[in-house]
Amino acid sequence: MARDLAIDLGTANTLVYMKGKGIVLNEPSVIALNRQTGEVLATGREAWQMIGRTPGYIVAVRPLRGGAITDFEITERMIRLLLQRVGVSRFTRPKVVICVPSAITEVERRAVTDAARRAGAADAQLIEQPMAAAIGADLPIDEPIGNMVIDIGGGTSETAVISVGGIVALEAVRVGSFDIDASIQAYVRREHGIAIGERTAEEVKVAIGSASVTEDESQAEVRGRDLMTGLPKTVVLTPEEIRFAIDDVISSIIASVVRCLAKAPPELAQDFLVRGMYLVGGGGLLRGLAQRIEKETQVPVRMSNMPLEAVVMGAGHCIEHYDALKGMFMGARR
Amino acid sequence: MIVGVIIGVAVLLVIVVGLLLSRGGPRHEPGVVSFRKHIDALSPEARRQVMDRVRPEPRDESDEHGS
Numbered sequence: 452m453a454r455d456l457a458i459d460l461g462t463a464n465t466l467v468y469m470k471g472k473g474i475v476l477n478e479p480s481v482i483a484l485n486r487q488t489g490e491v492l493a494t495g496r497e498a499w500q501m502i503g504r505t506p507g508y509i510v511a512v513r514p515l516r517g518g519a520i521t522d523f524e525i526t527e528r529m530i531r532l533l534l535q536r537v538g539v540s541r542f543t544r545p546k547v548v549i550c551v552p553s554a555i556t557e558v559e560r561r562a563v564t565d566a567a568r569r570a571g572a573a574d575a576q577l578i579e580q581p582m583a584a585a586i587g588a589d590l591p592i593d594e595p596i597g598n599m600v601i602d603i604g605g606g607t608s609e610t611a612v613i614s615v616g617g618i619v620a621l622e623a624v625r626v627g628s629f630d631i632d633a634s635i636q637a638y639v640r641r642e643h644g645i646a647i648g649e650r651t652a653e654e655v656k657v658a659i660g661s662a663s664v665t666e667d668e669s670q671a672e673v674r675g676r677d678l679m680t681g682l683p684k685t686v687v688l689t690p691e692e693i694r695f696a697i698d699d700v701i702s703s704i705i706a707s708v709v710r711c712l713a714k715a716p717p718e719l720a721q722d723f724l725v726r727g728m729y730l731v732g733g734g735g736l737l738r739g740l741a742q743r744i745e746k747e748t749q750v751p752v753r754m755s756n757m758p759l760e761a762v763v764m765g766a767g768h769c770i771e772h773y774d775a776l777k778g779m780f781m782g783a784r785r
Numbered sequence: 786m787i788v789g790v791i792i793g794v795a796v797l798l799v800i801v802v803g804l805l806l807s808r809g810g811p812r813h814e815p816g817v818v819s820f821r822k823h824i825d826a827l828s829p830e831a832r833r834q835v836m837d838r839v840r841p842e843p844r845d846e847s848d849e850h851g852s
Contacts, residue, residue, distance in 0.1 A: 468835075468839075472838070473839050587835075589829065589832060589836060591829065593828050615824070616823055616824050757840070760839055764835055768835045771835055774822075775823055779823075
């Protein structure tokens with residue numbers, strides 16, 4: 452008998468929670484394929500290391516972009532391989548709860564559930580990421596209190612107000628931490644005339660990226676390819692430059708938080724002022740982001756204890772209490 | 786005689802169909818019960834098990850100082 456699973460199928464990382472056990476897999480959502488034969492060569496961390504460094508016949512891709520499935524067939528193969536890695540076979544068919552962005556289309560929704568069923572799941576249910584994040588962040592969502600959660604992922608940023616076990620207001624934008632990386636890449640190309648890869652851009656973001664001025668700021672040396680000469684070149688980037696480069700993305704995320712606050716019933720607004728908003732997801736780790744949101748919304752912002760795992764923990768809780776919580780799954784509330 | 790058998794069979798059929806219908810249909814819990822179950826399953830006490838399973842264990846102080 453297979454143990455039931457919860458999967459956070461993120462644009463950046465995929466996490467799997469096994470019922471009764473905890474998190475059993477946490478890897479980048481990347482798959483490396485042989486372009487000629489279509490064979491899978493690597494998945495997860497191994498495939499991630501290949502991004503931008505492969506010979507012509509190998510392609511390392513992220514099958515999800517902007518929270519959307521860009522390639523259904525590759526996504527299905529990735530889900531199948533993930534399930535195989537955690538012990539699912541044709542003889543052991545677990546129930547699976549998968550976290551997906553709330554803005555997912557009906558076609559994408561069906562594609563994910565079909566892929567999980569074809570990969571060996573006996574039943575596949577979907578849950579919105581912000582709902583799972585609120586459960587995983589340990590917020591008192593069972594009470595008639597306004598709980599606000601901001602989930603900034605790789606491809607989407609979702610803000611939700613939750614009270615009495617359900618979503619009261621929701622706002623999502625297809626902008627996330629990968630867009631921050633892309634903005635850094637574009638800035639370095641435009642202002643310094645060098646091309647850098649997405650992994651280098653991510654390293655720059657982690658090293659000196661910030662959404663507002665912070666203490667102990669330092670500069671970073673970046674190596675790339677000179678667009679004029681084609682030769683390797685090093686440039687020095689400052690935190691001010693990075694803040695300028697990523698400002699549009701940050702503003703777009705904050706605008707969606709403001710829209711969600713405006714959608715919430717006035718009775719809950721006072722709860723936000725007292726209890727604050729909770730930041731989860733890898734994008735929430737950007738330095739100065741909590742302070743910037745707090746400054747622009749005048750609402751306190753707090754960081755979740757386990758921002759990277761909150762979503763899968765919430766889905767894991769749903770799989771542990773499957774019958775009692777099946778009303779939360781997408782499609783069950785219609 | 787034959788009429789009696791037919792009536793008996795018909796009555797029996799009605800009873801069997803009635804029994805099947807009463808047991809076979811989806812049984813809905815009253816809204817209050819299922820809502821209470823839903824809310825109870827989201828309580829901090831119900832979530833404690835998952836949180837404890839995932840939360841990193843606190844480091845042993847003695848290990849830090851070297852035993």
